[in-house]
Amino acid sequence: xxxxxxxxxVVCLALLVFTSGITFFLLELAPGDPALMMLGQDATQExxxxxxxxxxxxxxxxxxxxxxxxxxxxxxxxVSYQTHRPVSQEIAATFPATLELSVASMxxxxxxxxxxxxTCAIRQxxxxxxxxxxxxxxxxxxxxxxxxxxxxxxxxIVLGWFPSFGRGGLRHLVLPxxxxxxxxxxxxxxMTRSSMLEVLRCDYIxxxxxxxxxxxxxxxxxxxxxxxxPVITIIGLQFGVLLGGAVITETIFAxxxxxxLMVQAIFARDYPIIRGGVLMISACSILITLFxxxxxxxxxxxxxxxxxx
Amino acid sequence: MRKQSSLHAMKELWIHILSxxxxxxxxxxxxxxxxxxxxVLNFGMGVDATTLDPHNWKTAPDxxxxxxxxxxxxxxxxxxxxxxxxxxxxxxxxxxxxKFNLRKNVxxxxxxxxxxxxxxxxxxxxxxxxxxxxxxxxIDSVETPDDYTLLIRTKHxxxxxxxxxxxxxxxxxxxxxxxxxxxxxGRHPVGTGKFVFEKWLPNxxxxxxxxxxxxxxxxxxxxxxxxxxxxxxxxxxxxxxxxIDIVSAPAPHRVAKFKKDDDVTVTxxxxxxxxxxxxxxxxxxxxNPKVREAIALxxxxxxxxxxxxxxxxxDATGWIPSIIQKSDQNFNYPYDPAKAKKLLAEAxxxxxxxxxxxxxEGRYLKDRQIAEALQAQLSDVGIRAHLSVMEWxxxxxxxxxxxxxxxxxxxxxxxxxxxxxxxxxxxxTSSYGCTGYQNQEFDKMLDKAVSTFDPESRKKQYDAIxxxxxxxxxxxxxxxxxxxxxxxxxxxxxxxxxxxxxxxxKTKVKED
Numbered sequence: 064x065x066x067x068x069x070x071x072x073v074v075c076l077a078l079l080v081f082t083s084g085i086t087f088f089l090l091e092l093a094p095g096d097p098a099l100m101m102l103g104q105d106a107t108q109e110x111x112x113x114x115x116x117x118x119x120x121x122x123x124x125x126x127x128x129x130x131x132x133x134x135x136x137x138x139x140x141x142v143s144y145q146t147h148r149p150v151s152q153e154i155a156a157t158f159p160a161t162l163e164l165s166v167a168s169m170x171x172x173x174x175x176x177x178x179x180x181x182t183c184a185i186r187q188x189x190x191x192x193x194x195x196x197x198x199x200x201x202x203x204x205x206x207x208x209x210x211x212x213x214x215x216x217x218x219x220i221v222l223g224w225f226p227s228f229g230r231g232g233l234r235h236l237v238l239p240x241x242x243x244x245x246x247x248x249x250x251x252x253x254m255t256r257s258s259m260l261e262v263l264r265c266d267y268i269x270x271x272x273x274x275x276x277x278x279x280x281x282x283x284x285x286x287x288x289x290x291x292x293p294v295i296t297i298i299g300l301q302f303g304v305l306l307g308g309a310v311i312t313e314t315i316f317a318x319x320x321x322x323x324l325m326v327q328a329i330f331a332r333d334y335p336i337i338r339g340g341v342l343m344i345s346a347c348s349i350l351i352t353l354f355x356x357x358x359x360x361x362x363x364x365x366x367x368x369x370x371x372x
Numbered sequence: 373m374r375k376q377s378s379l380h381a382m383k384e385l386w387i388h389i390l391s392x393x394x395x396x397x398x399x400x401x402x403x404x405x406x407x408x409x410x411x412v413l414n415f416g417m418g419v420d421a422t423t424l425d426p427h428n429w430k431t432a433p434d435x436x437x438x439x440x441x442x443x444x445x446x447x448x449x450x451x452x453x454x455x456x457x458x459x460x461x462x463x464x465x466x467x468x469x470x471k472f473n474l475r476k477n478v479x480x481x482x483x484x485x486x487x488x489x490x491x492x493x494x495x496x497x498x499x500x501x502x503x504x505x506x507x508x509x510x511i512d513s514v515e516t517p518d519d520y521t522l523l524i525r526t527k528h529x530x531x532x533x534x535x536x537x538x539x540x541x542x543x544x545x546x547x548x549x550x551x552x553x554x555x556x557x558g559r560h561p562v563g564t565g566k567f568v569f570e571k572w573l574p575n576x577x578x579x580x581x582x583x584x585x586x587x588x589x590x591x592x593x594x595x596x597x598x599x600x601x602x603x604x605x606x607x608x609x610x611x612x613x614x615x616i617d618i619v620s621a622p623a624p625h626r627v628a629k630f631k632k633d634d635d636v637t638v639t640x641x642x643x644x645x646x647x648x649x650x651x652x653x654x655x656x657x658x659x660n661p662k663v664r665e666a667i668a669l670x671x672x673x674x675x676x677x678x679x680x681x682x683x684x685x686x687d688a689t690g691w692i693p694s695i696i697q698k699s700d701q702n703f704n705y706p707y708d709p710a711k712a713k714k715l716l717a718e719a720x721x722x723x724x725x726x727x728x729x730x731x732x733e734g735r736y737l738k739d740r741q742i743a744e745a746l747q748a749q750l751s752d753v754g755i756r757a758h759l760s761v762m763e764w765x766x767x768x769x770x771x772x773x774x775x776x777x778x779x780x781x782x783x784x785x786x787x788x789x790x791x792x793x794x795x796x797x798x799x800x801t802s803s804y805g806c807t808g809y810q811n812q813e814f815d816k817m818l819d820k821a822v823s824t825f826d827p828e829s830r831k832k833q834y835d836a837i838x839x840x841x842x843x844x845x846x847x848x849x850x851x852x853x854x855x856x857x858x859x860x861x862x863x864x865x866x867x868x869x870x871x872x873x874x875x876x877x878k879t880k881v882k883e884d
Contacts, residue, residue, distance in 0.1 A: 095765035099772060100432065102502060112503055145422050145430065147555065156574060212605045219613045227610045228601050229576055316611075317601040319575035326602075327419070327575075332765045 097332040100221030119222035141335035150339035161320035167240035174246040180255020202249035211315035239316040303348030373816040416616035420600035423558035426543035427501035441565030442543030467529035480546035488516035529823035532789035624682040645853035647782040654808035662719035664845035668705040669712040688849035724754025731780040
């Protein structure tokens with residue numbers, strides 16, 4: 064297992080370098096000029112040339128990438144063009160907010176999604192199942208942007224229960240977390256339902272029931288354990304999606320997270336922040352996938368990596 | 373039996389989940405703490421500031437905050453007349469020398485005394501700050517004959533000098549704070565203004581507290597929260613729910629709704645900005661003045677301003693908005709599609725022509741919609757405009773490369789004087805030559821006007837300059853912008869400023 068984890072970590076590192084390369088070169092392809100964005104409309108040609116030199120933008124592309132990688136391996140992600148603060152500081156200031164939002168959304172999605180999925184599987188083709196499946200279809204199709212605004216309208220303006228924007232305590236967290244959890248919740252319900260249905264049809268479940276074991280244990284101890292493997296995989300993937308997709312929710316709810324920082328950085332062509340943000344999100348997604356693989360192998364030992372003798 | 377027990381198990385689980393949610397709901401409602409304090413103003417704006425260093429400001433929201441924390445020697449009031457602030461009086465000794473008598477007994481918010489030496493430290497710093505250089509590059513030397521007198525010499529006679537001094541970029545920073553924080557002063561601003569910087573939670577709020585040691589009349593507000601909410605829909609809803617008291621630049625379609633609301637006051641005041649249809653005069657097609665005039669004559673501005681911009685802008689009467697300089701003459705083109713067609717035929721395009729039309733989106737009021745309407749208006753005279761909508765950064769970079777033909781463009785008269793806008797856009801050696809206009813006569817006229825101190829004579833010269841731009845058809849002015857704010861009726865004494873700033877000297881937020 065240790066060997067497996069080390070191997071995977073090496074692959075993760077390679078993946079990160081690959082991602083950093085893609086981000087770096089794609090940004091170079093995008094139209095726009097960071098120096099011009101910094102100096103504004105009334106920039107002078109001399110000012111621009113001087114600033115580009117200062118920012119190192121006059122160097123050849125490959126040499127800039129080499130410098131970037133070299134700095135990165137020393138833990139230096141550069142300095143924001145806009146705020147002149149280290150990228151690591153900017154990310155450290157915003158990432159906790161994104162993590163808080165993503166974790167809260169995931170918690171909502173799991174504590175509702177898994178039991179609802181199980182209920183639907185147990186009561187297949189019942190009214191509940193049909194209603195839930197219909198609701199899931201709607202939840203998957205709703206654009207987050209629209210949903211967020213509707214939720215703000217209902218809960219902030221009409222009912223006045225929650226603040227409509229910003230971060231600061233549990234009350235501020237509820238609306239954005241609910242909005243963001245919607246899509247993942249629907250996916251988890253569907254996955255749990257289908258996975259549970261498959262497991263419930265297995266012979267070993269029939270055998271367990273034949274032994275006279277209480278249905279609660281049949282479902283939550285014997286069936287769920289196997290049914291959870293694909294669900295956990297999906298949860299892991301969804302968590303990555305949430306981290307990356309927080310951009311929209313954070314913009315709607317004026318949530319001061321990494322997503323919003325990156326959107327601003329994109330508009331201002333603040334390359335170091337964009338690169339740092341993408342790297343951070345990629346690193347999290349890659350680590351979560353690794354973590355999910357490890358959990359799955361504990362839940363279902365048959366998924367453990369085969370040790371070479 | 374099996375089904376029943378499994379259902380029972382599910383029910384139990386559901387009861388637990390439901391009770392958890394109810395507990396969460398109760399907790400959240402119990403912690404409601406949104407009671408409005410009597411003197412707290414929550415001001416909603418589109419984007420967060422990037423720095424609070426006045427000499428290195430970058431975006432308009434920076435200036436909004438900077439203008440509340442800092443002061444310069446002089447400032448503009450709401451009708452753009454120059455008023456004393458840290459200077460009690462001033463005098464022009466000759467064409468290039470200005471004498472400022474500084475206010476005594478003023479201290480910065482950190483206790484450092486304000487005097488001529490402190491002012492000199494600031495002017496010296498501005499020399500090396502790229503952003504301040506644009507406005508204060510004109511300064512040749514600063515002398516301090518005594519503790520409360522400042523002599524400033526300009527490189528050449530420069531009539532708008534006092535206007536430049538009014539811009540927030542000329543704010544005075546505490547020399548002690550500059551020494552203490554160095555480059556990080558943008559996060560630790562210390563000025564002499566009416567409000568003291570308390571904290572800045574990036575992308576959440578900038579909190580300012582009343583400066584109780586302020587040298588003049590203190591404002592009524594004790595706290596100002598500048599709150600950035602990027603999404604217009606959310607910003608409006610936060611305003612409707614009462615979480616913010618004043619919202620800047622609500623979408624035009626909401627303005628009509630707000631105007632009908634008895635609890636909301638909408639202010640629409642002239643701003644110092646012109647938006648126009650730019651021509652790239654270096655382009656082959658547009659180098660023909662007849663084509664340029666034909667395009668200008670094909671524009672129905674009344675429709676653009678009243679219908680597309682929903683009446684929230686002023687029909688442009690020329691290049692200079694009347695808030696900057698009033699003129700009895702009109703320097704814009706009438707709507708005359710018949711003449712436009714005739715001119716096109718004379719220019720060698722009897723069957724019309726194809727042309728690129730570029731616009732940013734969301735930068736100026738209804739910019740994309742204006743461009744779309746223009747496209748339709750131009751097609752009426754046979755001009756087939758091919759529209760490209762671009763994101764701002766890409767747009768500015770493309771304009772800098774001079775690849776455009778027709779483009780929507782706007783410029784703020786940032787020091788309340790005609791010179792800077794005309795110079796940066798139309799002067800022959802202007803580095804920002806996206807119009808490509810080159811005319812020695814224009815350059816001479818502009819240079820003469822900027823060094824003329826007599827206001828009447830200056831006005832006449834700028835009228836003549838506008839007439840020249842009209843004759844040369846360097847673009848087609850569309851509208852003069854307006855500043856739009858919506859506020860709840862409990863807000864009193866809020867003054868919108870033409871230079872896209874806010875003045876909170878007499879603002880009061882009453883308790884409901």
